[in-house]
Amino acid sequence: MTIAEQPSFPDNIQTHPLLVVDYELIKAGSAREIDTLWEAATELGFWYLKNHGVDDEVARMFDMGAKTMRLPMDEKMKYEQGDDGRSFGYKFAGANATDESGNPDTVEFINISADDALSFPTQTHRTYPSTVNEHMDDAIRPFVRKSIEINHTLLDVLGTQLGLANGALSKRHALNEHSGSEARFIFKPPSVAEITEEKAAIGAHTDFGSLSFLHNRLGGLQVLVPGTETWQYVKPLPGHAICNLGDAMALLSAGILRSNLHRVVPLPPPQNSFPRTSLVFFTRPGNSVQLRALSDESEVIASAAARLFETLRTKYFVGEGIEVPTSAEWFARRIRNQRIKNRTGPETWLASRGTEHQPQAV
Numbered sequence: 599m600t601i602a603e604q605p606s607f608p609d610n611i612q613t614h615p616l617l618v619v620d621y622e623l624i625k626a627g628s629a630r631e632i633d634t635l636w637e638a639a640t641e642l643g644f645w646y647l648k649n650h651g652v653d654d655e656v657a658r659m660f661d662m663g664a665k666t667m668r669l670p671m672d673e674k675m676k677y678e679q680g681d682d683g684r685s686f687g688y689k690f691a692g693a694n695a696t697d698e699s700g701n702p703d704t705v706e707f708i709n710i711s712a713d714d715a716l717s718f719p720t721q722t723h724r725t726y727p728s729t730v731n732e733h734m735d736d737a738i739r740p741f742v743r744k745s746i747e748i749n750h751t752l753l754d755v756l757g758t759q760l761g762l763a764n765g766a767l768s769k770r771h772a773l774n775e776h777s778g779s780e781a782r783f784i785f786k787p788p789s790v791a792e793i794t795e796e797k798a799a800i801g802a803h804t805d806f807g808s809l810s811f812l813h814n815r816l817g818g819l820q821v822l823v824p825g826t827e828t829w830q831y832v833k834p835l836p837g838h839a840i841c842n843l844g845d846a847m848a849l850l851s852a853g854i855l856r857s858n859l860h861r862v863v864p865l866p867p868p869q870n871s872f873p874r875t876s877l878v879f880f881t882r883p884g885n886s887v888q889l890r891a892l893s894d895e896s897e898v899i900a901s902a903a904a905r906l907f908e909t910l911r912t913k914y915f916v917g918e919g920i921e922v923p924t925s926a927e928w929f930a931r932r933i934r935n936q937r938i939k940n941r942t943g944p945e946t947w948l949a950s951r952g953t954e955h956q957p958q959a960v
């Protein structure tokens with residue numbers, strides 16, 4: 599099916615309008631555009647990104663992903679993530695819980711490590727299905743490289759706004775250290791009948807890493823806007839990616855940057871009778887990076903951290919009185935505890951949570 603044959607997002611459903619950031623203007627140093635990015639990053643943690651220049655690579659990734667999902671189940675299962683907290687590889691629908699009661703998710707996906715894509719044909723972490731290997735050169739590596747460049751550029755602009763030295767954030771994502779950074783292709787089958795919004799395809803979560811670069815063609819993504827109680831759809835816009843910040847950035851910035859809750863639910867009709875595919879590149883810090891506020895490197899962060907600690911004794915942001923998690927530990931904990939195989943009860947779900955219950959800086 600071509601994109602043109604898919605129905606557009608219905609216009610009678612309320613959506614949340616994200617701010618639009620123009621990547622070309624960010625690269626050119628436009629103060630106005632940087633202000634828009636800062637507003638988006640600190641208030642909702644989500645924005646549209648236009649003029650990113652990755653459309654061709656994204657189209658090739660959608661082809662690669664569709665081919666991979668069509669492989670027989672027993673073939674895909676040879677590359678399964680496993681239950682010990684590793685993310686790279688295949689995840690079957692129903693492997694993860696979507697909520698405290700252990701309701702299963704309804705999406706399958708393939709996660710391809712950025713380290714593996716960049717070192718291919720040398721293996722860094724693991725092997726992948728044939729359809730992935732075949733498209734490393736024409737789709738995956740170019741997509742990974744461009745996504746990394748965009749995400750690092752945006753992170754460094756945010757770093758400067760946070761009062762950090764130039765490159766302070768991108769150096770925590772240096773490519774010479776292994777990381778959890780990965781490309782993900784997601785497939786959700788059509789779900790026309792009976793399924794309610796509450797029965798999420800991907801449960802409410804914050805992203806685990808630093809910055810996610812997301813490409814959606816059909817609806818289904820929702821955000822919970824701070825200060826509201828109703829989930830709202832984010833409308834896919836042609837030519838616009840969706841960027842969102844993850845927990846690592848909330849932690850390093852003492853909550854100044856926002857890692858916001860989101861989820862994927864059944865699509866609004868008539869889109870619900872179509873399969874939904876989406877693509878994300880997740881930039882995550884190097885495995886050894888400690889996730890605590892960078893107070894020693896920025897007065898802005900130091901005073902946000904001090905405010906949080908004084909009023910709320912918030913342990914993660916400040917890193918006092920706890921063993922500060924490394925990026926690798928944070929990531930493995932969240933993945934391991936969302937696996938239904940590892941579930942003992944609601945406590946497993948709680949153990950899989952990130953910064954969503956942490957207060958934001960004021």
Ligand SMILES: O=C(O)CCC(=O)C(=O)O
Nearest residue numbers: 784805814819862876878
């Ligand atoms: O498919 C989407 O729109 C969002 C996916 C997502 O939130 C995730 O994989 O973390």
Ligand SMILES: [Fe+2]
Nearest residue numbers: 803804805860
């Ligand atoms: Fe997400």
